[in-house]
Amino acid sequence: MTPAVEVHGLEVSYGADGGGRRTVLRGLDLTVAPGELVAILGPNGSGKTTLLRAIAGTLPAEGGRVALFGRDVAGWQRVELARRVAVLPQALALPDGFRVAELVEMGRAPHATRWFGSSARDAEAVERAMADADALDLAERHADELSGGERQRVLVAMALAQEPELLLLDEPTLHLDIAHQAALLASVARLQARRGMTVIAVLHDLNLAIAHAARVAVLGGGRIAIDGDPASVLHAAAVGELFGAAMDEARTADGRRFLVPRSGRGARNEPSVLADRM
Secondary structure, eight states: OOOSEEEEEEEEEEEOTTSSEEEEEEEEEEEEOTTOEEEEEOOTTSSHHHHHHHHHTSSOOSEEEEEETTEEGGGSOHHHHHTTEEEEOSOOOOOTTOBHHHHHHHTTGGGOOSSSSOOHHHHHHHHHHHHHTTOGGGTTOBGGGOOHHHHHHHHHHHHHHTOOSEEEEESTTTTOOHHHHHHHHHHHHHHHHHHOOEEEEEOSOHHHHHHHOSEEEEEETTEEEEEEOHHHHOOHHHHHHHHTSOEEEEEOTTSOEEEEEOTTOOOOSSOOHHHHHO
């Protein structure tokens, strides 16, 4: 089976203050099968958003290869790619003056078959997207009337309206309260299972990843340092090394495991030993 995403030897760097380059990704490898839900984790500055942008084709690689559905990402026409891949970045402004239903309908643009108006299929896709993003109650509201969390739900609905085969989410729970964080990720997991959609989501919260992702890939040292089932690979010692903070494992009353920073031990400033080894 052809992977949905193949990343081999990916190299990406940025211009550094005072000249020179700062390498962010160093020969990174990642393969994601069709229908997988993978959470990308890592310390601040580890390259999570950079990796997502490289996969989306919006950030050219300096070395290595990124392929989507068996074809090099650079070989896709943008409209053609937009019919199969939806991206939710960390920050995306919503244009004022539009109702939410109209904004979500804009997500159907790659599938447009007529100059004016929407088809019955478009209307169905928009309604389903708003329902899945818990945004139906916002349909008649305008963008400038929305809170930060409400705007995030609308952005998710716009991405879902594309009916993508691959959904790339960069901190989708940003600005959401605890209840909406859990509801959104549960909805994404249901969509992934029901539609067979491939999902790659950058998450900040380790425990959200443990609860909702079947696979996690943790960045460290510019590569994938940890990869696998979160219950098997997210151990306190390894996570603590990567994030520079002592961690403890705890369990809920029903036996579910989660990770917490150890009381009285702050984050270290020096680079992670484990990250340097990778």
